[in-house]
Every structure is written in structure tokens, then in C-alpha cells.
Amino acid sequence: MDYRKYIAERIKVDGVGSEEIQSLIAVPPNTDMGDYALPCFRFAKALKKSPVAIAQALAADFVTDDVISEVSALNGYLNFRIDKQGLMRSVLSSIAEKKEAYGSSDMGNGKTICIDYSSVNIAKPFHIGHLSTTVLGSALYKIFSFLGYRVVGINHLGDYGTQFGKLISAYKHWGDRDDVQRRGIFAVNELYVRFNTQATEEMEQEAREYFRLIESGDKEANELFDWFKSLTLEYVNRIYDRLGVKFDSYNGERFYTDKMQPVIDELREKGLLKESEGAQVVDLEQYGMPPCLILRSDGASLYATRDLAAAYYRKATYDFYKCLYVVAYQQNLHFRQIFKVLELLGKEWSKDMVHVAYGMVSLEDGAMSTRKGKVVWLEDVINKCVEKALKVIDEKNPDLEDKQAVAEKVGVGAVIFGALYNNKIKDIVFSYDKVLSFEGETGVYCQYTCARANSVIAKSDGMSCVLPEKLEICPQEFEVIKALAAFPDAVKDAADKYEPSIVARYAVDLSQKFNKFYFDCKILAAEENVRPQRLAITKACLTVLKSALGLLGIGVPEKM
């Protein structure tokens, strides 16, 4: 039931469409004013009446029914109270019927959304700086899938560049096969760091040569590269599995090496390419941006060149409705440039390209630096969170079965939730104290609420959830019902804004409302006439909370 739409269709104001009225409808700050409100100030000029008078007139004309039970005018606002019984019946039956599909939609049917996220670099371990793009992208993947879109998750591997020549050179000089085999990517990364601090001019020269060899298909160079690549993927997949993150494509930069020429040709044909200081660039001065470099003065391609080729490929392959790039805001200019270049190329779909920018992560004592060893590895963070969860379980619930599996869900959930709870644009200063905090507005709080609801349900064996003819609804119950009714909008809102934090905050809000209800209202020991609805509310909360957390990639243990 879309109440805003329902109300809007029943309000007639001269010269104002029902769609505009619908968009004006808001939720009053205070529940006792009503459940929905229409501010009438905007109609004042057209109707030549005061907002107060308009609201009063509209209130007088409105005929209440079994959906809207009460209308009142207050300070130029028209306040609506919805029929509690009707709302409760429709929300509870809808959730009971659709279960985990409640809140889903078919609005995206027939549309494809590409999401470029995580995009790991070959031969570099995952650090906490990679967490945001990974969990944001994954959550958006799940949210858009929930809304009926076909989603293509793309891990745009960082697998191209002279650094791989350096890596091979370093390995040839200092590498030890057994050590790399044993310690995997960390050993490889050390070699790379060592190259950057100790390489001689000859080695730099050699590195360029190795990179050229990779490009020209040299067997040995490619074998080494492929080995490093498989070590990296093995390592990151272990983490992706724990985080519940999946991809449909691992086409990285290297994949586009033979797909750039047509783009370059087209740029040249359309007269967009011009020489500047020896390089080939697209001039963007009239759009207030520095030039976009397409080819270096030595003829080699650049980051932007490959991203343009990737955009062409994705459009041709997936015919996307939107193509999202979940990349830190440092890349803001880069994406503005390539989107503009695509526009200049006459690609009308350039408007469907979206840079989903998020804030950067730093440490308490400054920026991370791989070379200085100032890094926090993501896997360590996850492990510490799981350990902490296990410790808390040992204290509070020592007899729990399957402790390790529960601790995994709680610990991983804490890491994901922490990364998704705030607006994505905010910078984050990483601290173990914060991620290890399991109290207050956290994922653990939501999981705990689920465990509590589960526990009640487990004890309700044989009790009915069938609502009686006449419902008596207390304020705490009604707050929960309204929160449950708001879930579909929260999901759509999160999708519109590419902002999973909206779902995370929704989960906390619903948990708070449920906990308040739980404390103020007996469920199992309630009177016969209200027990079914309270049980149904509890079940509905559990269902929706699990869905919301699921959209973020967070699992919910039965007990904890």
C-alpha cells in the first residue's frame, strides 16, 4: 500500500498535479501529529489564501475511510492519520506471505547494471583501504538484484603496468620459489617493496624490458606473471568468500590491451585528439578540466585509454542501463574526464555512467604506506573481530553450539557493518577500538535483536499468529509496524542514492523499535487477544531484519 500515492490522489488542489502533491507529502516530526503530512504553503500564492486556511479547507473536504482514519489541519500542515488496523493487517500479511522477498521489486526487470568494484591489484595484499569499495559494491549488487535488475559484478583487476616488470626483476634477483609458494602474496609484495627501495638503474632498465616481454607474449615472463596472479586471486578469494562477495567478471586492465585501438581511431576521426607536449590528449579546457591524456609521448596507452575501452566493451557486451564505478573520490577528476570524453564521442549512454565515490581510509597516525610498513591488512582485522566475538560468546553464552561459526558471522558482520553504516563519502580513520566495539548502533546489535526474536519464536511453539477480528494496537506495536512498512522505500532510496548506509540505518532503527516493543509489551505472556499479533510482529521483524542485513552481506545466527 502506497499511502503517499493514495493520499495524493484524494487531494485536489487547483493547478497542482497529484504527482507533485505526492512528492510534497512528508512524515511529521512527532507521531502524535499524524503519520503523514502535506505542507500547504506552496499552494498559497496560486489559491490566494493563507496556508492555514487552505489546510483547514482541505481537512474539511476530506472524507475519511478505512485507510485514512483522521485528517486535521495544524499550522498550515494537513496531517493524516492512517488506519492502524488496516496498516497492521496489510503489513503483517504481506511479510508473512512474501517472506524474504518482502521489499523486493520487479522495477529493474529487463535492465542491466554493471558495477565495477573492489578491483584488486595483482601482487598486492588486501588492506583496509580496499574494504569500502568491496563491501559497498557488493551491497549495491545485492540491493539492485533485490529490485529486479540483472547485475554484473566486475572486478577490474589492476594487472597492467610497469610494476609487473619490476616485480619479475625483483623475483629474478632476490626471489625464492619455496618462500613465495609458502607465504604467497606477502612474499611477493615484499619483493616489490624491496625493488622500490633498492633497485639500481640497471634493474629499472631490466624491469621495463620485462614488462615489454610480458606484453609481447614471452613464455617465461608470462608464466611468472600468471603465477603471481593466481597467488593473488587465491588470496583475495579467501577473503571474498568470508565477506560473501562475488563477481561475474574478472576482466581487468590487461583484458583491454587489444581493445583500445578502435577507441583511439574514433577519437582521431572525430577530431578530438590533439598533440600536446608530445602526448595525444583530448582538450577539455572549455569544460573546466585539464586535458585527458590518451597516449604518452612514447605512444603507450594510459589508465584513461583502458577505461574508455572498458566502457565501450561493457556497453557492447551488457548493454547496461547504468554502469557504476565504486572507486574512491580521489579519482573524481579522472571519471569526470572519461565521462566527458565519451559524451564528446557522441555516446548518449555517457549519462548512464556513474562514479560512486567514497571517502578514504587513514590510520590514526596518518595515511597508510605500504613501503613504510604502515598498513593494516584486512584479513587481520577480520580475524581480530572474529576472535573478539568468540571471546564475548565464551563469556556470555559458553554453552552455545557451533561457537566458531557464530563468531565468524558476528565478527565479519561487525567489519562489514562498520564500513557501511556511515554515508559513503565520509573519510574514515581506522581504529581497532571502533571496529571491535559491539555495543550501540552496530551490526552486532541488529544480530542480537534477531537472536532475541528467534528465542521468543522458538518458545512460541503451537501458539497462533492469526489476527483476531478486532485489533487493539499499542503505540510501541504501531511504531514497529510503521518501520516494517518503510522497508521497501528504504531499499529503493538506497538504490537511488547508491547509498547502502540507508539500509544499515534502517536495520538499526527497526531493531530499536523492536527492542522497545519487546520491553514494554509482553509477547508470549500477553493476553489472548493480542498475543497473535505480537507474535506475528516478532516474526515479521526477524524476517525483515534478516533481509536488510542480507542486503549488506551480513549473516544472522539463530543464537549467539
Place this chain on the structure above:
RNA sequence: GCACUCGUAGCGCAACUGGAUAGAGCGUCGCCCUCCGACGGCGAAGGCUGUGGGUUCGACUCCCGUCGGGUGCACCA
């Protein structure tokens, strides 16, 4: 220097795209487990939304200025 971005309670953050009395959490101070799970609940204290103008019936939200933080700006990705 130019561009983008952020600035809200002691702290880290919300605020339904311009609506009514700016909200929760952490921390601080109280209270609540012979009562469905205390990783919980209730209460108190805490604010001139960086600052100065403007637009509007109405501004945390939009515009201009200003101060402070972050990021980016030619052959790295």
C-alpha cells in the same frame, strides 16, 4: 593558484533531496535482571548546524563570500 569535497552535542555520525520542537549511538552521571536473551532497556546533562550575507512563508539542506580539514590538477594506476 584552480577544481572537487567535507564542516551538526566532548567524540564519530543521522536528518526522508527546502518543512513543524535538529535525532540516535559512544563517552559522562543515575536507574532496571526471582519478569519472553543485560551484546539489552529507561532517564539526565550536552546545540546560535564553522562563520557573514542572500533567496524563501520556511534553510543543516539552495546561492555568494569567508575560515578550517581532506583530495585532485600531464605522460603512474
